[in-house]
Amino acid sequence: MTGGLPLIVTRPEPGNAATVERATAMGFDVHATPLFAARPVEWRAPAAGDFDALLLTSAFAPRLAGAGIAGLSALPVYAVGAATARAAGAAGLTVAMTGTADAQRLLDAMTSANIRRILWLCGRERSEFDARGAAIVPLPCYAVDPVPPPAGWAELIAAPAVLLAHSPRAATRLASLVGAARAHLSLAAISPAVAAAAGEGWREVAVAERPDDVAILAQARALWHKGTK
The missing domain is CATH 3.40.50.10090 (Rossmann fold)
Known part of the structure; x- marks a missing residue:
């Protein structure tokens, strides 16, 4: 699964690294951009x-x-x-x-x-x-x-991409940080509550069937396929 939309992982460490590793093994173009620290x-x-x-x-x-x-x-x-x-x-x-x-x-x-x-x-x-x-x-x-977005954040969200939201707070912050750019960004949410916290206006929103990395990455893969068409 090469090329196509970048996958932006925003969760805190150590979960960020675990998600990045799993997503990389699936063939995503992964970008680790933690927006929180625990x-x-x-x-x-x-x-x-x-x-x-x-x-x-x-x-x-x-x-x-x-x-x-x-x-x-x-x-x-x-x-x-x-x-x-x-x-x-x-x-x-x-x-x-x-x-x-x-x-x-x-x-x-x-x-x-x-x-x-x-x-x-x-x-x-x-x-x-x-x-x-x-x-x-x-x-x-x-x-x-919350921690400041890493260097390159503005450039990363300036083009279509898939973002992961692992919590309602993360979804709310993502919505605030991307602003109008959500119109060309897709969001994979780990639960319905997380999707609701992200608000409206995203290009696509997909919700994991279970609250775990395997399920949210499955939805991210579906969004990736939609984005390549």
Whole structure:
């Protein structure tokens, strides 16, 4: 899959490098342009016995939580996406369920199983969703901060390209940064919520069937094929 539209990967590291590697193996003309950087923030683990389960919606939580996450190892983990589940396992946690859609769908499954006291190890900035009557306690253990676009960004988005959006914040920032250029740019979003955050006016928008790299890159490939016609 040579030539055609460039693929612009905007997620923070270390995810950016992993996506770039996978996309390069697929034959994309890949450009690594992280627009955010993740870092740990100070936090303290509460008593695990006060909760029924641990909700993880991003791999950054188990990766950046540090030693304190060991205090939560008794809780079953409900993780959004395979990458988050793998990071939880690497941190010594036990994954009870891996959601293949978004956080809301996973939470619905949890409440249907009568899981009511939920600790959400999350980022400083986070999306909102319907608790469905559960008591959800958000506990930030990391932050994802914007960084300036890298050199060559303006030239890269001046021509048709496919961009990846892995989070609602990324989609919102992309929409702001590209402005009117979205008319000739295509977007592959990792979930419907991410696509909604990107707004209207893109040349094409495709949504991954699952919240993981394999699924979003499959949509990027479909957009690439459309762009070559």
